[in-house]
Amino acid sequence: MALSAPRGTQDILPADAARWQALEAIFRQFCARYGYGEIRTPIFETTELFTRSVGEETDIVSKQMYTFETRGGDSLTLRPEGTAPAVRALIQNNLMAAGGVQKLCYTGPIFRYERPQKGRYRQFNQLGIEAFGAAGPEIDAELLIFAADFLQAVGITDAILELNSVGCPACRPQYREALRSAIAGVRGELCGDCERRFDTNPLRILDCKVPHCKELTKDAPVILDILCDECKTHLAGVEKNLQKAGVAYVINPHIVRGLDYYTRTAFEFVTGGLGAQNTVLAGGRYDGLVAELGGPSTPAIGFAAGEERLLLSAGDNFPLPDAIGPVFLAAMGATAAERVFTLATELRRAGIPAAISYGGRSLKAQLKEANRQNASYALILGDDELSRQEIILRNMSNSEQVVLALEDVVARMSEI
RNA sequence: GUGGGUAUAGUUCAGCAGGUUAGAACGCUAGUUUGUGGCACUAGAGGUCGUCGGUUCGAAUCCGAUUACCCACCCCA
Numbered sequence: 381m382a383l384s385a386p387r388g389t390q391d392i393l394p395a396d397a398a399r400w401q402a403l404e405a406i407f408r409q410f411c412a413r414y415g416y417g418e419i420r421t422p423i424f425e426t427t428e429l430f431t432r433s434v435g436e437e438t439d440i441v442s443k444q445m446y447t448f449e450t451r452g453g454d455s456l457t458l459r460p461e462g463t464a465p466a467v468r469a470l471i472q473n474n475l476m477a478a479g480g481v482q483k484l485c486y487t488g489p490i491f492r493y494e495r496p497q498k499g500r501y502r503q504f505n506q507l508g509i510e511a512f513g514a515a516g517p518e519i520d521a522e523l524l525i526f527a528a529d530f531l532q533a534v535g536i537t538d539a540i541l542e543l544n545s546v547g548c549p550a551c552r553p554q555y556r557e558a559l560r561s562a563i564a565g566v567r568g569e570l571c572g573d574c575e576r577r578f579d580t581n582p583l584r585i586l587d588c589k590v591p592h593c594k595e596l597t598k599d600a601p602v603i604l605d606i607l608c609d610e611c612k613t614h615l616a617g618v619e620k621n622l623q624k625a626g627v628a629y630v631i632n633p634h635i636v637r638g639l640d641y642y643t644r645t646a647f648e649f650v651t652g653g654l655g656a657q658n659t660v661l662a663g664g665r666y667d668g669l670v671a672e673l674g675g676p677s678t679p680a681i682g683f684a685a686g687e688e689r690l691l692l693s694a695g696d697n698f699p700l701p702d703a704i705g706p707v708f709l710a711a712m713g714a715t716a717a718e719r720v721f722t723l724a725t726e727l728r729r730a731g732i733p734a735a736i737s738y739g740g741r742s743l744k745a746q747l748k749e750a751n752r753q754n755a756s757y758a759l760i761l762g763d764d765e766l767s768r769q770e771i772i773l774r775n776m777s778n779s780e781q782v783v784l785a786l787e788d789v790v791a792r793m794s795e796i
Numbered sequence: 797g798u799g800g801g802u803a804u805a806g807u808u809c810a811g812c813a814g815g816u817u818a819g820a821a822c823g824c825u826a827g828u829u830u831g832u833g834g835c836a837c838u839a840g841a842g843g844u845c846g847u848c849g850g851u852u853c854g855a856a857u858c859c860g861a862u863u864a865c866c867c868a869c870c871c872c873a
Contacts, residue, residue: 384864384865430873433873435873439870439871440871443797444873461873463873490873492871492872492873494871494872495870496865496866497866498867576870584872589869637873638871638872639873655867656867656869710832712831742831743831743832745825747834749833751833755833758832758833774833776833776834779832779833781832
């Protein structure tokens with residue numbers, strides 16, 4: 381019985397790896413432009429890090445994390461997100477002590493125990509950035525410009541930026557109560573899920589897909605009406621800077637964040653083609669988290685994006701750089717095959733990608749192999765048995781051929 | 797955790813009112829080509845029809861269970 385990978389995981393095969401490498405290269409390029417330095421944190425952390433950042437009671441902690449116990453009895457968890465580990469590392473290594481703004485970026489696997497579906501896996505890869513120490517709206521706008529341009533650069537041209545403010549500890553509780561009291565009268569008419577959400581997460585009721593729920597809540601208050609002056613000013617500042625940069629956005633007051641440490645700016649870039657998972661990149665401001673995890677009170681904002689979703693969403697628009705295939709060395713005859721092996725080594729040591737075929741196949745088969753490997757050129761070593769020891773350089777794309785001397789081969793290939 | 801769909805060759809799929817040796821396309825191997833890839837033609841290899849059980853003289857086909865994958869709900873840090 382053959383084994384398969386666990387549910388919700390996948391192999392990234394050589395044929396796809398080029399896309400991943402290119403995606404991450406583009407991301408690193410943007411990080412360099414905007415001054416984000418890479419941080420690599422452990423794949424697993426203490427469970428407490430996530431229970432403290434996410435909250436003890438949620439479904440997230442109780443059934444969506446990969447938590448396990450060490451032999452020594454410590455509880456560890458495969459990281460279910462990138463922000464909390466980054467914050468932990470920031471605090472532990474005292475990065476804020478350097479003063480100014482700390483900008484961190486990361487890529488890597490994330491683990492969530494969920495039922496897989498389109499664009500959703502149990503192990504997936506995220507790329508993300510976090511900026512610590514800047515409270516004003518400029519950094520929000522800068523980060524959104526980064527995100528918008530990055531999505532463009534990877535070929536996602538139809539993503540829409542949806543922007544909202546979730547308020548702050550001063551005004552969000554007021555909104556939550558205003559919403560509850562507005563809906564309380566029709567609570568009995570809501571669907572079962574919303575009935576439950578009323579207690580657990582009333583803001584999510586506004587996003588219910590059931591038409592009747594939508595109808596019941598269409599006149600419910602939105603948070604933008606209830607924001608405090610500071611939050612309003614902040615949002616206005618973000619919008620002004622986005623407009624100056626020419627970044628299109630829409631205000632969507634239904635964007636919510638379940639957790640209390642989120643403040644003010646919240647956003648999602650949404651797109652079609654991802655099934656029910658229509659968010660391709662999301663983030664927001666979390667001025668409360670660093671202190672929540674025991675660090676100095678530090679304003680912060682970040683975003684993260686699932687790399688699988690980015691590639692899925694970009695599809696054929698993804699700007700895959702042209703792969704330059706190897707030089708393929710083909711042999712006519714047994715002694716020529718030995719010369720091929722030696723010459724391939726010589727070329728590779730000179731830094732030139734070289735491929736050969738294995739096992740003495742016909743010349744036709746060897747050239748077919750060259751084709752399969754997307755070879756740019758083929759070097760055909762002549763038949764020793766017929767004393768035709770010349771080397772033919774064949775351009776695989778237009779079949780042009782020239783004859784080379786053995787000692788010229790490396791120099792000639794270096795030019796190409 | 798809940799619901800729906802699918803499972804036949806390396807891949808994408810056909811076959812299914814139950815009936816001898818299970819098909820196609822593409823891919824693969826080789827030949828036509830005293831050695832030169834892509835095009836064409838020809839031949840060949842490759843499947844215990846997801847697994848287990850049941851009905852039947854007979855099951856890829858009908859029934860049940862199970863597993864895997866896909867999609868959606870819940871959740872979404």
